[in-house]
Amino acid sequence: MKGATDPPIVSVVGFSGAGKTTLLEKLIHELADRGYRVGSIKHDVHGFEMDKPGKDSWRHKHAGASTTVLSSPHQIGMVMDxxxxxxxxxxxxxxxNVDIILTEGYKQGDKPKLEVFRHGVHEEPLCRNDDRLIALISDTHVELGVPHFLLNDIKGIADFLISNFNLVPGVGHRERGHAGVPLNFEPCQMTG
Structure with a gap:
């Protein structure tokens, strides 16, 4: 069950080459400039290598550590099997400590979706028949029965998310007790 302080999760989806990463980069920047704390998740079905070969944390992981955490005074990173x-x-x-979580990917997921669509890249939108589509962001108008934004209308897209999810800047981190204090991780288990 969704808790009172759970941030909304919105997936930005679309075909490869549509501009999802560029849109997310601009949208995160716009929301952050307005005082919102934004979390992001990049879904990669092909897997990834986050660390650099030869670095200490890479060596720990490749020696057999099931979880490796990189920690500095300003950032924390984690790689976990x-x-x-x-x-x-x-x-x-x-x-x-966030007000909203934006994901790139999870096109088959059950979260509300913003689709990035470029007519020159693909003929039809990916989410034409997806009832989780809440807005289309494209270079051409396509009628799907949801709000439509041009690719460069970052302010309009931000306004839409703020209104649609009743976002208030900083509510996430204040309600969770993380207004500028270090984040305390609690042990968790990532199992199915």
Whole structure:
């Protein structure tokens, strides 16, 4: 069950080359400039290597550590072996100080979706028949029965999210007790 302080999770989806990463980068910047704390999840079905070969943390991981945490005074990073592909609801426990979580990917997921669509890249929108689509962001008008934004209307998209999810800047981190204090991680288990 969704808790009172759980941030909304919105997935930005679309075909490869549509501009999802660029849109997310601009949208995160716009929301952050307005005082919102934004979390992001990049879904990669192909796997990834976050660390650099030869670095100490890479060596720890490749020696057999199931979880490796990189820690500095300003950032924390973690690489953990998992037994399945985790959905945003399973990952939200890592976001205790945000007002909204934006994901890139999870096109098959059950979260509200913003689709980025470029007519020159693909003929039809990915989410034409998806009832979780809440807005289309594109370079051409396509009638799907949801609000439509041009690719460069970042302020309009931000306004839409703020209104649609009743966002208030900083509510997430104040309600969770993290207004500028270090984040305290609690042990968790990532199992299926």
């Amino acid at each position: 998992v037994d399945h592909d985790h959905d945003p609801d399973e990952l939200k426990k890592f976001f205790r």
